Amino acid sequence: MSQKLAASLANFSPTSLAAAAAQYRQPAPPPALPVLQLLGRHQDPTFEKGKEGINVPWNDNHTSIGTGDFLPGDKCPLRIRWSAMDDHLEVRCGTMDENDLEGFVADMAIVMRREFDCWVEQCWTEAFHYLFTRTLPTLIIHLILTGATPQFLRRSIVHGGWPLDTLFQTQMLDLLYTELELRLSGARPPEPTTTKPSGPSAASIPGLNGPAPVQPINPLPTRDGICFHNVSYEHGYDLEEDDHCACLCQLTSCLRCFEISAMQRKGPTSLLPYELRETITAEGWSGGVEAADQARIRTDGLRPASIRQSAIPTGKGFVRNPKASPPETANPYKAGPPLFPHPQMTDVLAVEEHLRWRLKELGAHDPAVEGRYGPSKNDPAALDGVELPEESEDGDSQAGAGKKAGGPKMVKITRGKGKVRRVVNGKKDDGKKGKAGGAGTGAVCYLPKEWAEEDPQVRNMAVVLTFRHFVKLLHQIATSVTPFSYPSYSRDVEELERVHPIALYRRLAEPAVPRRKDARMSRAWVECMERWGEELGAREKTRGNMLVNDNRHAEAVEYYTRALSLDPKKTVYLSNRAVALNTLGYHQQAEVDCNLILAKDGKNGKAFYQRALARRGQGRVREAEVDLREVLRYQPNNDSAKRLMGVVKGEVAKLPKMSAKEALEF
Numbered sequence: 001m002s003q004k005l006a007a008s009l010a011n012f013s014p015t016s017l018a019a020a021a022a023q024y025r026q027p028a029p030p031p032a033l034p035v036l037q038l039l040g041r042h043q044d045p046t047f048e049k050g051k052e053g054i055n056v057p058w059n060d061n062h063t064s065i066g067t068g069d070f071l072p073g074d075k076c077p078l079r080i081r082w083s084a085m086d087d088h089l090e091v092r093c094g095t096m097d098e099n100d101l102e103g104f105v106a107d108m109a110i111v112m113r114r115e116f117d118c119w120v121e122q123c124w125t126e127a128f129h130y131l132f133t134r135t136l137p138t139l140i141i142h143l144i145l146t147g148a149t150p151q152f153l154r155r156s157i158v159h160g161g162w163p164l165d166t167l168f169q170t171q172m173l174d175l176l177y178t179e180l181e182l183r184l185s186g187a188r189p190p191e192p193t194t195t196k197p198s199g200p201s202a203a204s205i206p207g208l209n210g211p212a213p214v215q216p217i218n219p220l221p222t223r224d225g226i227c228f229h230n231v232s233y234e235h236g237y238d239l240e241e242d243d244h245c246a247c248l249c250q251l252t253s254c255l256r257c258f259e260i261s262a263m264q265r266k267g268p269t270s271l272l273p274y275e276l277r278e279t280i281t282a283e284g285w286s287g288g289v290e291a292a293d294q295a296r297i298r299t300d301g302l303r304p305a306s307i308r309q310s311a312i313p314t315g316k317g318f319v320r321n322p323k324a325s326p327p328e329t330a331n332p333y334k335a336g337p338p339l340f341p342h343p344q345m346t347d348v349l350a351v352e353e354h355l356r357w358r359l360k361e362l363g364a365h366d367p368a369v370e371g372r373y374g375p376s377k378n379d380p381a382a383l384d385g386v387e388l389p390e391e392s393e394d395g396d397s398q399a400g401a402g403k404k405a406g407g408p409k410m411v412k413i414t415r416g417k418g419k420v421r422r423v424v425n426g427k428k429d430d431g432k433k434g435k436a437g438g439a440g441t442g443a444v445c446y447l448p449k450e451w452a453e454e455d456p457q458v459r460n461m462a463v464v465l466t467f468r469h470f471v472k473l474l475h476q477i478a479t480s481v482t483p484f485s486y487p488s489y490s491r492d493v494e495e496l497e498r499v500h501p502i503a504l505y506r507r508l509a510e511p512a513v514p515r516r517k518d519a520r521m522s523r524a525w526v527e528c529m530e531r532w533g534e535e536l537g538a539r540e541k542t543r544g545n546m547l548v549n550d551n552r553h554a555e556a557v558e559y560y561t562r563a564l565s566l567d568p569k570k571t572v573y574l575s576n577r578a579v580a581l582n583t584l585g586y587h588q589q590a591e592v593d594c595n596l597i598l599a600k601d602g603k604n605g606k607a608f609y610q611r612a613l614a615r616r617g618q619g620r621v622r623e624a625e626v627d628l629r630e631v632l633r634y635q636p637n638n639d640s641a642k643r644l645m646g647v648v649k650g651e652v653a654k655l656p657k658m659s660a661k662e663a664l665e666f
Contacts, residue, residue, distance in 0.1 A: 027374030030381060031354045034347035036129040041118060041266060045075070045233040076257055081236035082250045086521045088528040089249045093535040100255055105536075107255075107262040108501040113284040115226060115508065116496060117268040117484070120184070124483035125340050127179035128474070130188075132343055135175060136470045137355040138385045140463060141362070145386070149450050150462035158469045168470070169477040176478060177486045184492065225512030226505060231261045245512040247525055248502070248532050269339065270482045281484075281493045290482070298481065339483070342475050352464055358382040359463070363445025366456040376443035388446055498558060502536055503565035530567075537567035544576060553580040571597045571604065578610040587617035605635040612644065621651045 093101060143153065157164070182188040225244025232242045232250070234257060251258055267286035274295035276282060282289070290298075360369045361382035370376075445452050451459065496504065506529050513522045544559035560577035567573070574593045581590035594611035597604050612627035625648045631641040 028372050030357055030373065030379065031350065033133045033354055034343075034350045036126060038122060038125065041227060043227045043230045043261070043265065045230045045239070075234035076254055078254065080254045080257075082232065082253055085243070085247065085250070085516070086524055087249070088247060088524060092248070092532055093539065096252065096255075104252055104255055104258065105501055107259050108505055110262045110284065110286075111226070111265055112496065112501045112504045112508075113493075114265050114267045114286050116493075117285070117287070118266065120180075120483050120489070121268055121270060121339055123180050123183040124176070124478075126183055127176050128340060128478045130179050131172065131175055131474055132347075132471060133351055133354075134385070136467060136474065137351060137358065139470070140355065140466055141358065141386050143466075144359070144447060144451055145388075147448055147450075150454055150458050153462040153466045158465045165473055169473050172470075172474050173477050173481065180483065180486050181488065226509045228261065230264075231257055243512060243515055245509040245516070245525065247528055248505075249528060268484075270484060273482055273485050276484070276490060279490055280497070281490045284493075339479070343471060348468065348471060352467055355463060355467065356460060359447070359459075361443075362386075363443065363447045363452055364456070364459060365452065366460070368456065376445075378443050386446075498561050499565040500536065500540065500562040502532065503562075506533070533566040537563040537570060537573065540566065541570075541573055541576065544580075548576075548580060553583045556580045557584070571600055571607075575604070575606050575610065578607070578614070582610060582613045582617065585617065587614040590614040591618075603634055605631050605638065605641075608634075609638070609641055609644075612641075612648070616644075616648060616651075621648050621655070624648050625652055 089095065096104070140153075143157070148157075179188070226246075227242060227244050228246045228251065229239075229242040231254075232246060233239055235250075235254060265286075269287065271288045271290040271294070272282060272285050274290040274292055277289050356366065356369050357373055360366050360373065361376050361379045363376060365376075510526070510529075513525050516522050516525070540559045540563035544556040544563065547553070547556035547559065557577055557580045560573050560580065563570070563573045564577070574597050578590040578593040578597075581587070581593065591611055591614040594607045594614065597607035598611070601607070608627045608630045612624040612631065615621070615627065616624040625645070628641050628645045628648060631638055632645065635641065
């Protein structure tokens with residue numbers, strides 16, 4: 001700084017300089033919530049780079065498919081190198097015999113089950129993070145809107161005792177399971193994605209729910225590929241070249257290495273609940289199983305305790321009062337190693353800062369927070385998830401939190417020439433410059449009067465203590481149960497068993513395809529996987545036909561379903577499954593399959609005939625007669641349709657005559 005400039009600034013007082021600098025000071029953006037940091041599930045190589053030898057047993061029955069150059073340093077005992085990622089086989093299933101192909105599919109099923117179980121644990125971690133960063137702050141805001149003062153939060157919530165903590169934990173467990181289900185169903189994606197899968201979505205794979213093919217479900221929403229880092233490294237790829245979407249042409253190059261990779265793949269760290277130990281869920285489980293004593297302690301600890309009347313702490317709640325000791329049966333159950341540690345203090349502070357900003361936007365006047373982020377502007381992001389009172393013309397009816405005692409009372413009043421002003425908690429906000437409820441320029445105060453006028457330091461201390469108390473309860477309940485205790489876990493596993501493992505692998509690996517070097521490689525991967533699906537689907541169909549010939553229709557339905565998951569474009573798989581379902585008496589499910597066929601091919605006589613059988617089986621003979629007419633329209637020499645038409649006409653003749661209104665609706 002020059003002497004001349006320093007001399008000129010010396011003529012101004014510090015107050016004047018601060019006021020001049022304040023004109024150029026911009027408020028900071030809203031504080032950001034902490035981001036969930038998930039540990040990558042990269043599969044470590046079996047061998048260390050440059051180290052000779054292997055650490056897994058081999059036998060003389062080592063089977064390999066494909067050829068490759070013998071190069072020093074290859075980690076595979078047979079020195080088989082993978083071909084380039086854009087090099088695909090012309091003949092796929094034909095390169096393996098029946099036993100090799102069956103073994104490969106079985107190993108892929110092991111990989112898919114472990115991926116699913118680990119994915120459940122990941123969704124559990126995401127659900128915990130969502131409750132920690134969003135649900136708990138919103139819960140505190142709702143408590144404030146319903147009239148909770150700082151003294152009430154500290155006396156009745158933070159120091160409410162173990163019975164109240166048990167009630168909060170029970171509700172938090174329900175919220176955790178709800179969030180887990182949202183993520184498993186794909187209703188709440190984990191993170192916004194910028195890449196879109198290029199292959200068929202889950203809704204395009206019919207029959208994922210077995211013999212009742214109603215609306216197809218989505219058991220495995222889009223994730224970020226499947227890592228085969230260890231297998232690729234052992235067969236000639238560098239450590240950085242695994243793109244999480246290896247083609248089956250590479251994975252089938254060395255079946256023994258793939259088998260060992262599947263058996264050594266990382267599995268879940270949580271324990272399987274004791275009540276599932278003898279179900280189909282335990283058959284492919286790769287982790288530990290809960291013992292009977294552990295299950296008893298867990299269920300006793302999760303059972304809500306009876307509320308006991310205890311003395312309310314004296315004073316305003318600023319002195320920590322001792323809590324009543326919980327009963328012996330309420331000890332938390334530790335289900336193995338925890339999936340996640342307690343949130344770090346930096347993350348807790350970040351959420352607390354975001355919560356103070358939200359309260360400021362709701363109308364809590366706080367000079368310190370307003371100095372950082374500016375006055376309240378009722379930012380919609382701060383109001384997200386908060387049930388606010390609705391405005392009314394006369395002020396008699398309020399909605400949401402405003403109905404309750406002590407809640408905000410917001411009335412919209414019309415005066416003079418249609419001018420509208422608002423009275424919020426007894427203070428006027430006409431949209432002009434000035435304070436509204438102490439909230440700032442032109443802002444609406446949605447908070448109760450007692451809270452808005454309380455000392456900011458008292459409010460902040462109450463919010464901090466309440467939030468940290470909720471975080472402690474949430475972490476205790478999340479680490480005291482297993483994520484596999486959610487009600488529909490067994491049903492999800494059964495659904496996965498009905499889908500072909502190769503179809504599931506494609507669904508999980510395809511999102512990583514756009515990360516390849518160029519679009520040509522991505523298209524080649526998709527086309528090759530479609531060829532694999534066609535060949536494997538034809539094999540599943542052939543097996544289903546053989547089972548139908550042996551009158552084993554229930555098993556045939558399973559194979560047709562697997563074929564559909566591999567190649568959903570083939571309507572012949574749907575028609576064959578409809579035949580088997582009609583034979584088993586599942587007429588409603590057979591009709592759904594026929595509807596799917598006719599949506600693609602409106603002249604499919606076989607689909608019309610099977611739908612006629614399905615509708616007749618449900619007692620809807622008039623509709624069956626309409627379908628049979630369509631069959632004879634396209635296939636006039638169909639003897640089976642003619643015979644069935646004669647039977648259906650006789651049944652229709654016995655029905656009462658339809659009214660004019662019913663005839664129009666029909």
